[in-house]
Amino acid sequence: VDAAVEAGDVVPRFEHEEATAALRAEVADLTAEVELLRRKLDRAVQQGTTTTGDAAAANAEATEKYxxxxxxxxxxxxxxxxxxxxxxxxxxxLSDSVKQLSAQQGSNGASSPHHSPSNRTSKVGGAPAGFPASALNAPRGGSHVYSRQPSHRAPTASSAAHQHGGPARPRTAAAGGAPPRR
Structure with a gap:
C-alpha cells in the first residue's frame, strides 16, 4: 500500500480532504476578492472617479474570471x-490480497517448526549443585545472576553487585582461587 501511495497510484483519503479544503478556501478567497472589488467600484461611482457603466463593465469582467x-x-x-x-x-x-496472504501464512504456520509446541526444547536434568532450580529458567545474559557464596562468610561488595544486577563476573579458578562452596 505504501509503495502504491508513493507511486501515486493511490491517493490517501486525508490528502483528498486536504485538497478539498484548499479548494473551498480558494473559492472563499475569490468570493471575498469579488466582493471587495464591488465595494471599491461602488465607492468610485459615489466619489465620481468612475462612471456606473465602467464600474459595471469592471464588475462583469471580474465576475466572469471568478x-x-x-x-x-x-x-x-x-x-x-x-x-x-x-x-x-x-x-x-490490496487489503484483500494482504488478508489472503495472512490467512495462507497462518494455515502454513501451524505446521512450521517454530510454532509447533512439540518442538520446544525442554531442559533435562536438575540444577547444578549450589544453584536454585529456578536458575534453569532464568533469562540469559544479565538480570538474574546467582552467586555461589560460602555460607560462613558475609557477601562482599563485588558479590552484592552481582546479586543486584551488576556486571556478571563468575568466580572461577581462573579469576583467582577455588570456587567457594555453599
Missing part, C-alpha cells in the same frame, strides 16, 4: 473525487 475559476476548481475537485474512488477500490483490493 466564475471561470470556480468552474476549474469544481472540475479539479471532481477529478480528485474520481481519483479517490479509484484509489479506494485499489486499496480494498
Amino acid at each position: 466564475e471561470a475559476r470556480i468552474r476549474e476548481l469544481k472540475t479539479e475537485n471532481r477529478d480528485l473525487g474520481a481519483q479517490l474512488e479509484s484509489a479506494l477500490k485499489r486499496n480494498a483490493m
Whole structure:
C-alpha cells in the first residue's frame, strides 16, 4: 500500500480532504476578492472617479474570471473525487490480497517448526549443585545472576553487585582461587 501511495497510484483519503479544503478556501478567497472589488467600484461611482457603466463593465469582467475559476476548481475537485474512488477500490483490493496472504501464512504456520509446541526444547536434568532450580529458567545474559557464596562468610561488595544486577563476573579458578562452596 505504501509503495502504491508513493507511486501515486493511490491517493490517501486525508490528502483528498486536504485538497478539498484548499479548494473551498480558494473559492472563499475569490468570493471575498469579488466582493471587495464591488465595494471599491461602488465607492468610485459615489466619489465620481468612475462612471456606473465602467464600474459595471469592471464588475462583469471580474465576475466572469471568478466564475471561470470556480468552474476549474469544481472540475479539479471532481477529478480528485474520481481519483479517490479509484484509489479506494485499489486499496480494498490490496487489503484483500494482504488478508489472503495472512490467512495462507497462518494455515502454513501451524505446521512450521517454530510454532509447533512439540518442538520446544525442554531442559533435562536438575540444577547444578549450589544453584536454585529456578536458575534453569532464568533469562540469559544479565538480570538474574546467582552467586555461589560460602555460607560462613558475609557477601562482599563485588558479590552484592552481582546479586543486584551488576556486571556478571563468575568466580572461577581462573579469576583467582577455588570456587567457594555453599
